[in-house]
Amino acid sequence: MRPLPSLPQPPLKVLPQLQKATTAAMKTAAPPPKLKISEWADRYRRLSSESSAEPGQWMTRRAEYQRGIMDAISDHGVDRVVLMTSAQVGKTEILNNIVGFHISQDPSPILVMQPTLDMAETWSKDRLAPMLRDTPALQDKVADPRSRDSGNTLLHKRFNGGHVTVVGANSAAGLASRPIRVVLADEVDRYPASAGTEGDPLSLAIKRTSTFWNRRIVMCSTPTIKGISRIEAAWDETDQRHYHVACPHCQHEQRLVWSGVKWPDGKPQDALYHCEECGAGWSDAERRAAIRWGKWKATRKSAVVGFHLNEIYSPWSSVADMAVAFIAAKRSPETLKTWINTTLGETWEEEAEKVDGRSLLSRTEDLPACPDQVLVVTCGIDVQDDRLEIEKVGWAPDEESWSLEHKIIYGDPSAPDLWKELDEYLLELTERADGTELPVHSACIDSGGHHTQAVYRFVKDRVRRRVYAIKGMGGPGRPVWPRYASKNNKGRINLFLIGVDAAKDAVYARLKIKVPGPGYCHFPKREPHYFEQLTAEIVQTKYVKGFPTRVYVLPGGMRNEALDCRVYAYAALQSLNVRWGHLLAAQSRNPPPPKPRTEQIEAAPAPPAGVSNPRPRRSGWVERRGGWLR
Incomplete structure (x- = not known):
């Protein structure tokens, strides 16, 4: 057989051209590389001159904290991300990167929601359109809306595999009947309570994602008012991540x-940032370098990822400019509120809801002298220049309380007669309705007025009776009752510095309880001025040494002795560290006698002459259980 003729070989110079064409065809047919959002932005994103002070190639390392946020949104195990931030941290550009990534790499139906329709149009014109125009990877993805067959409008952009719909939270029509995989909700604290008559706009948007197993919901905003802030409520349910940086001087990691x-x-x-560990001041260059090597740390466990950022992290802001702006903002509550929201990324605390004294007056009761539920009795004593004001409070398990008596002893606190009368009052037994007699288990006397030494002399020999000199100390984080007493005083007595803010928080919280039970406060019939004093103080946010502090304020013309007495009586209860379960068990083992034991009390021998600290006679079940308060 004759051999087949060999095929002619192409010239050698044609081979490279064929290889190049084949490679190009394979690249065209190949799926896009799997990138995270931050990787896509670093490779493809271009910043536009009309929307950025630094136009050109996007660089995540410019604000390194953005990498963790974008990569969390790329994580397949995360479907909801919350950003509670200040201004000037690049939040809007992060949202733009998410949109660009999904148009280029992961086509999906996307909903971008702004507070109003006008803001939605502004975002589309000033942010989205320049990104589509100036980022090469997006230029051919979305058709020009001016073309006849583009199908695109200002608020609706179509591309292969998906679309970008931009809506205002005040427009119900833009939220209905449209399946959505990616929801980007911007400035949620500015959303109206209802989109027309349809209900909460954010809930409506989230419902549109229910059919997608791989949905993404991103909520972001600068916060507004504490207690009504949407973003704060969402943040509270997250894993609460904070960005930690190392001190350039001691390497201690900390939040800014x-x-x-x-x-x-x-x-x-001349402001500088100072390390919380070594106290060294950082220049802005050192701060920015430290931020570049920082890392996010979660503070609690949650399936929802949350990030908090303030302007101190921003590479586009200086600490000195923030300090100057803070001084200017302090001039009025409105400007200070704006500064806290937009610079610190924190909620503004309005004046606390004042407890209405009239509501307490309307719920007074016809009570016995001491109800059977009372197991512990304490006293709070406020020292004035012409009198002592005293409240005797009975306590039951779960700190349900009864105001047993509000007594005023008039006299000169610098004279011994007034203190003798107080001593006799504190020695009196309180008889319950079932006949059980209870002593005053603990009493706190305010030593912070004009008669400090008189208070010191009175309590010095009465420590065994748990009669304490106290002084109120404001400030957050201070416990109601301290672990140790201070003896740094002229009388060298045990002085207890109580946390009055924490105590007032507890008292006010209990005054708001309207149903008898745990924490409820019972009051007998009293004059209206008592309840006005009890509810006189209000809470305000003031700045102390450059940071917000929550303080109690007494409005001018008001008196607060009743509140002080209740606070001191509550502190006296905390000093006992009562184990209510043991106390109830002791009472059940030693029930009260069928009749009051008045004869035995009247027959009790008088204390020996010269003894200033007699022990009160107690009922049998309390006397035999001497350790129930410890």
């Missing part, structure tokens, strides 16, 4: 908080 910004008196323009 406003209390770390300090400046010489009257010179906010």
Whole structure:
């Protein structure tokens, strides 16, 4: 057989051209590389001159904290991300990167929601359109809306595999009947309570994602008012991630908080950030370098991912400028509120809801002298220049309380007769309705007025009776009853510095309880001025040494002795560290006698002459259980 003729070989110079064409065809047919959002942005995103102060190639390392946020949204195990941030941290550009990534790499139906329709149009024109125009990877993905067959409008952009719909939260029509995989809800604290008559706009948007197993819901906003802030409520349910940076001087890792910004008196323009560990001041260059090597840390476990950022992290802001702005904002509550929201990314605390004294007056009761539920009795004593005001409070398990008596002893606190009368009052037994007699188990006397030494002399020999000199100390984080007493005083007595803010928080919280039971406060019939004093103080947010502090304020013309007495009686209860279960068990083992034992009390021998600290006679079940308070 004759051999087949060989096929002619192409010229050698044609082979590279064929290889190049084949490679190009394979690249065209190949799926896009699997990238995270931050990787896509670093490779493809271009910033536009009309929407960025730094146009050109996107660089995540410019604000490194953005990488963790974008990568969390890329994580297949996460379907909801919450961003509670200040201004000037790049939040809007993060949202733009998410949109660009999904148009280019992961086509999906996307909903971008702004507070109003006008803001939605502004975002589409000023943010989305320039990104589509200037980012090469997006230029051919979305048709020009000016073309006849584009199908695109200002608020609706179609591309292969998906679309971008931009709506205002005040427009119900844009939220209905449209399946959505990716919801980007911007500035949620500015959303109306209802989109027309349809209900909560954010809930309506989230419902549109229910058919997608791989949905993404991103909520972001600067917060507004504490207690009504949508973003704060959402943040509270997350794993609450904070960005930690290492000190350039001691390498201690820490969050950047406003209390770390300090400046010489009257010179906010010289402000520096100071390390919480070594106290060293950081220049802005050192701060920005530290931020570049920082990392996110979650503070609790949750399936929802949450990030909090303030402007101190921003590479586009200086600490000195923030300090100058803070001084200017302090001039009025409105400007200070804006500064807290937009610079610190924190909620503004309005004046606390004042407890209405009239509501307490309307729920007074016809009570016995001491109800059977009372197991512990304490007293709070407020010292005035012409009198002592006293409240005797009975306590039951779960700190349900009864105001047993509000007594005023008039006299000169610098004279011994007034203190003798107080001593006799504290020695009196309180008889319950079932005949059980209870002593005053603990009493707290305010020593912070004009008669400090008189208080010191009175309590010095009465420690065994748990009669204590106290002094109120404000400030967050201070416990109601301290672990140790202070003896740094002229009388060298045990002085207990109580946390009055925590105590007032507890008292006010209990006054708001309207149903008898745990924490409820019972009051007998009393004059209206008592309840006005009990509810006189209000809560305000003031700035102390550069950071917000919650303080109790007494409005001008008001008196608060009744509140002080209740606070001191509550502190006296905390001093006992009562184990209510043991106390109830002791009472059940030793039930009260069928009749009051008045004859035995009247026959009790008088204390020996010269003894100033007699022990009160107690009922049998309390006397035999001497350790129930310890």
